[in-house]
Amino acid sequence: MNSRTKYILLILATTAFVLTIYNHNNELTETSFDSIELKYAKIFFGIGVLCAGLYFFNKTWRNLVTKIMIGAFGLSLVLNLYIFPRVYKTVQLSKIYYEYSEIETCEEMEKRFSTDLKNGQLVYFQFGIGYDLELAKTLQEKYDIKTIGMGCIIQSEKECYNKLLIEYLKEKENISSLFP
Structure with a gap:
């Protein structure tokens, strides 16, 4: 050889x-x-x-x-x-999930949301039995927002982040029908 x-x-x-x-x-x-x-x-x-x-x-x-x-x-x-x-x-995605899993309060999550907003790295946490692929695709393609499936157990601190994200999108992007 x-x-x-x-x-x-x-x-x-x-x-x-x-x-x-x-x-x-x-x-x-x-x-x-x-x-x-x-x-x-x-x-x-x-x-x-x-x-x-x-x-x-x-x-x-x-x-x-x-x-x-x-x-x-x-x-x-x-x-x-x-x-x-x-x-x-x-x-x-696992690394991103790990970063957010260490945040335990709504106040800390609000700080993280403002940091993510400045950096342009927003995340949406999906809760429930099924993962909404269409919502994830729309958020990624139109707004450059990553979606993480969280399963059935709703976590209040991540819901705080989601509420801030939804308010931001409704205010800035004039979206009202995207989220349930």
Whole structure:
């Protein structure tokens, strides 16, 4: 195996490994922590590692095993790159949620709202059984407001933030029918 092939394999394997670990630790889908794409990425990575072991034990198969390694690590990398944007977006929303979860009073939330308003980083907290996708899409596209689903338990400090946001939008944007 020439040095160029070694470098290609090293880069493919390392990048696939790092992304697999990142995606595995941070992925949360509707049904589980491992999407089907991530499961296949892990399988292909395992095939690549197995072929790397076979490379050293059987000298007659080295050319074939090298091609299989490049293909397996490459497929693992492609699948992980496909998953990565969704996982990264989820991680960023989790960080935002964590920042707001530490705020415990309505007064602190009012201060946070004014800070968010100055920075142009407003957030709307959705409560209830179902997540209103249309409302989230409208808020994001028209007003650049991120929406975080909070589930069924209404939290009073986040409701304070929502009331301030709704008042602001009604005053500045003349919106009256967007919110229930």
